[in-house]
Structure formats: structure tokens, C-alpha cells
Amino acid sequence: MRKTLFTASVLALALAAPLAQAHQAGDVILRAGAITVDPREDSSDIYVGALNTSVPGTKATLDSNTQLGLNFAYMVTDKVGIELLAATPFSHDVGVAGMPGPFASLNGKLGELKHLPPTLSVVYYPLDTRSAFQPYVGAGINYTWFFDDKLTSEAEGKGFSGLDMKDSWGFAAQVGMDYMLTDNIMVNAQVRYIDIDTTGTTNYGGAKVKVDVDVDPMVYMVGLGYKF
Structure with a gap:
């Protein structure tokens, strides 16, 4: 009889645990982890002033980068929250591809840039608030600030000078999930799409x-969170 009561008590506690782990209105959530920005860049043909034309088949390239990602969220209701995405500065190599014939030597790495992509979103948790597993969707607005744009010494040696990237405003969307390990600690994973449009300028031959x-990068983040 005692064994039966003990077993029943353990099962009751296990079933009740998720009830204490749900997100609730007024909760503040801090998440941190590794975040990767993976550009899916699509550029126009490169306009070359020295030729007074855009060169067909040319394009600009950007590589991926991983940094420390941070999320700050406030639950307005049990199911709706406001979230801010932040990160340490991302660094990307900027390249040129597709330059033909006598200009082929211009292909390759052109320079480097850094950017910060603060993103403010509204997030919605569709499942029962008693569940320890909490998937969510979100949408919002992104501002991408490009800074510390600079050419490589090799590019300068080829006749380039100066590099500038225009800041961007754009739409952002995400899906993610929290899984509560305790009343306050969670595992988090999220995937975002961010609309980033920019114009890059430099000089060649004056x-x-x-x-x-x-x-238009896909942004991936995995990490841990703490609910206050």
C-alpha cells in the first residue's frame, strides 16, 4: 500500500511539474547562446564607373559568421511576448565574383565589415501554458547597422579605395522553442529570416x-535561457 501511494505521489509530481514551468504574464526571459548569420545574398550586377556600365554576371559575396547571441523577452500575456534580439558584432568577408577577362584579377576577397542586427519582435506561444515544451512564432522589424567597413591591403593594391555599406531596415520572422528544464531554466532553439537590403560602394581607378x-540571411541560434 505504501509503495502504491509513493508511486502515485511521484507520478503526480511528475505530471504537475510542467504546470509550474509555464511562461506567464509578467515573466522576463533572458536567453544566451551561439548565433549564426548565414547570408543568402543576391546582388545586382556590379556597376563599375570606370567602364560606365554594370558588368553582366558579376556579384558581391558575403560569408557566414557566428557570435554570442542574446534575447530579452517580456511576456505581456501568458501567450504573447515582446522580444529583442541582440548579439556581439558579426564580422563578414566581402568579395567580388564574376569579373571577366582583364578584370578577373579583381575577383576574390575585397574587404571586411561588421554589423549589429537588433531585432524587435512580437512572439506567440500557441500551446497550453501548462506545457514544459513551448514552441513559438514571431514577427517584427530589424535594423542592421554596418560599421568598420574596410578594404584588404590586397584590394587596395589592385586600385580600390574606400568601402561603405548602407544601413538597412527590414522585416523579420522566426520560429523557435523553449523546453523548461526547471521552473526557471530552459533550453532554446530558434530560426529566423531577416530582410536585409544594402548598397555597397567603393572606388576603383578614381x-x-x-x-x-x-x-536576406537565415539566422540560427541555440542556447540556454533563464526566466525571472
């Missing part, structure tokens, strides 16, 4: 070189 780039 004339402007310009390219429009739809960066």
Missing part, C-alpha cells in the same frame, strides 16, 4: 563601384 545586395 571612379565609383556600386552594387545592391539583398543579404
Whole structure:
């Protein structure tokens, strides 16, 4: 009889545990982890002022980068929250590809840039608030600030000078999930799409070189969270 009562008590506690782990209105959630920005860039043909034309088949390239990601969320209701995405500065190599014939030597790494992509979103948790597993969807607005744009010494040696990337405003969407390990600690994973459109300019041979780039990265983050 005692064994039966003990077993029943353990099962009752196990079933009741998720009830204490749900997100609730007024909760503040801090998440931190590894975040990767993976550009899916699509650029216009590169305009070369020295030729007074855009060169067909040319494009700008950007590589991926991983940094420390931070999320700050406030639950307005049990199911709706406001979330801010932040991170340490991302660093990307900027390249040129597709330059033909006598300009083929210009292909390759052109320079480097850094950016910060603060993103403010509204998130919605569709499942019962008693569940320890909490998937969510979100949408919001992103501002991407490009800074510390600079050419490589090799690019400068080829006749380039100066590098500038235009800041961007755009739409952002995400899906993610929290799984509560305790009343306060959670595992988090999330995937985002961010609309980032920029224009890059430099100079070659004393004339402007310009390219429009739809960066449009997929952003992946995994980490831990703490609920206050």
C-alpha cells in the first residue's frame, strides 16, 4: 500500500511539474547562446564607373559568421511576448565574383565589415501554458547597422579605395522553442529570416563601384535561457 501511494505521489509530481514551468504574464526571459548569420545574398550586377556600365554576371559575396547571441523577452500575456534580439558584432568577408577577362584579377576577397542586427519582435506561444515544451512564432522589424567597413591591403593594391555599406531596415520572422528544464531554466532553439537590403560602394581607378545586395540571411541560434 505504501509503495502504491509513493508511486502515485511521484507520478503526480511528475505530471504537475510542467504546470509550474509555464511562461506567464509578467515573466522576463533572458536567453544566451551561439548565433549564426548565414547570408543568402543576391546582388545586382556590379556597376563599375570606370567602364560606365554594370558588368553582366558579376556579384558581391558575403560569408557566414557566428557570435554570442542574446534575447530579452517580456511576456505581456501568458501567450504573447515582446522580444529583442541582440548579439556581439558579426564580422563578414566581402568579395567580388564574376569579373571577366582583364578584370578577373579583381575577383576574390575585397574587404571586411561588421554589423549589429537588433531585432524587435512580437512572439506567440500557441500551446497550453501548462506545457514544459513551448514552441513559438514571431514577427517584427530589424535594423542592421554596418560599421568598420574596410578594404584588404590586397584590394587596395589592385586600385580600390574606400568601402561603405548602407544601413538597412527590414522585416523579420522566426520560429523557435523553449523546453523548461526547471521552473526557471530552459533550453532554446530558434530560426529566423531577416530582410536585409544594402548598397555597397567603393572606388576603383578614381571612379565609383556600386552594387545592391539583398543579404536576406537565415539566422540560427541555440542556447540556454533563464526566466525571472
